[in-house]
Amino acid sequence: MTGQVEFARMNGLGNKILVVDMRGRADMVTPAAAIALNADPATQFDQIMAIHDPRADGTDAWIDILNCDGTKAQACGNGTRCVVQALSAETGRKTFTFQTVAGILNAQEHADGTISVDMGKPVFAWDRIPLAEEFFDTSRIELQIGPIDAPVLHSPSAMSIGNPHAIFWVDQDPMTFCLERFGPMLENHPMFPEKANITLAQVIAGDALRTRTWERGAGLTLACGSAACAAGVSAARTGRTGRTVTIDVATAPTRQPLVIEWREDDHVVMTGPAEWEWSGKVDPVTGIFVRDEEPEARVN
Ligand SMILES: N[C@H](CCC[C@H](N)C(=O)O)C(=O)O
Numbered sequence: 001m002t003g004q005v006e007f008a009r010m011n012g013l014g015n016k017i018l019v020v021d022m023r024g025r026a027d028m029v030t031p032a033a034a035i036a037l038n039a040d041p042a043t044q045f046d047q048i049m050a051i052h053d054p055r056a057d058g059t060d061a062w063i064d065i066l067n068c069d070g071t072k073a074q075a076c077g078n079g080t081r082c083v084v085q086a087l088s089a090e091t092g093r094k095t096f097t098f099q100t101v102a103g104i105l106n107a108q109e110h111a112d113g114t115i116s117v118d119m120g121k122p123v124f125a126w127d128r129i130p131l132a133e134e135f136f137d138t139s140r141i142e143l144q145i146g147p148i149d150a151p152v153l154h155s156p157s158a159m160s161i162g163n164p165h166a167i168f169w170v171d172q173d174p175m176t177f178c179l180e181r182f183g184p185m186l187e188n189h190p191m192f193p194e195k196a197n198i199t200l201a202q203v204i205a206g207d208a209l210r211t212r213t214w215e216r217g218a219g220l221t222l223a224c225g226s227a228a229c230a231a232g233v234s235a236a237r238t239g240r241t242g243r244t245v246t247i248d249v250a251t252a253p254t255r256q257p258l259v260i261e262w263r264e265d266d267h268v269v270m271t272g273p274a275e276w277e278w279s280g281k282v283d284p285v286t287g288i289f290v291r292d293e294e295p296e297a298r299v300n
Pocket residue numbers: 015046047067072073074075076077078079163164197215216217218221223224225226227
């Protein structure tokens with residue numbers, strides 16, 4: 001198919017998101033378009049959230065998620081909040097049900113503009129995260145980096161929230177670690193056959209963490225919502241915090257917190273902001289785009 005579709009440049013806590021409206025089309029945003037859009041500083045992004053027509057009764061849209069290297073992601077928390085805000089601005093509705101490859105996501109925009117997304121249930125089974133080796137207990141797996149007798153990072157908690165995560169617990173501010181050096185090694189470690197998102201998490205209080213993430217397929221990003229979910233759940237699972245945790249994402253420009261609640265019914269609900277920046281039109285095959293000339297002022 002040819003022709004341009006509407007898209008919006010948005011962010012979730014600084015996580016750079018392009019929301020692309022693919023409704024009414026049968027094709028998908030191509031990896032080539034993603035790579036071209038990421039190469040232009042104006043549209044450089046962490047994830048594309050492509051909104052497609054619904055494929056199942058009771059859902060509002062099918063969402064396809066691409067990383068900036070053109071690979072697919074099964075989940076993107078910050079991007080999902082951006083989709084909610086975009087569709088809420090379009091329709092006036094406040095609640096939505098989305099379908100992704102990882103399952104059904106229910107989401108809601110609140111009166112204060114923050115958005116909650118039910119990210120589903122965490123997965124702890126080693127072969128479903130997936131890990132390359134069998135671990136009975138994935139809350140602390142054998143993996144370390146640095147000198148063998150004095151590892152810099154070790155024993156992460158592993159889980160999936162649709163996408164794979166490893167959470168390394170650190171005692172110091174996560175900004176003091178050289179994540180740009182360790183991130184690529186850990187993302188591509190043989191322990192993770194589908195790679196993994198790598199997060200450093202520091203416990204600040206019984207209900208608060210500070211995190212910093214190296215994202216699979218995107219590298220160092222300013223924020224990662226699914227990693228915040230994984231950190232919150234893993235902290236509660238290992239007894240480090242309670243089941244409702246405020247996450248200070250160390251690299252997020254606004255330092256607004258993400259709140260992660262691991263409900264008693266096992267669902268993980270993430271609440272936080274989303275921000276619209278500008279809109280335009282893009283060819284989802286090539287990534288060639290034009291920015292709308294006079295973006296309307298919009299109240300988030
Ligand atoms: N930024 C996203 C995560 C993208 C995950 C992606 N990097 C992968 O799993 O490949 C978020 O807010 O959850």
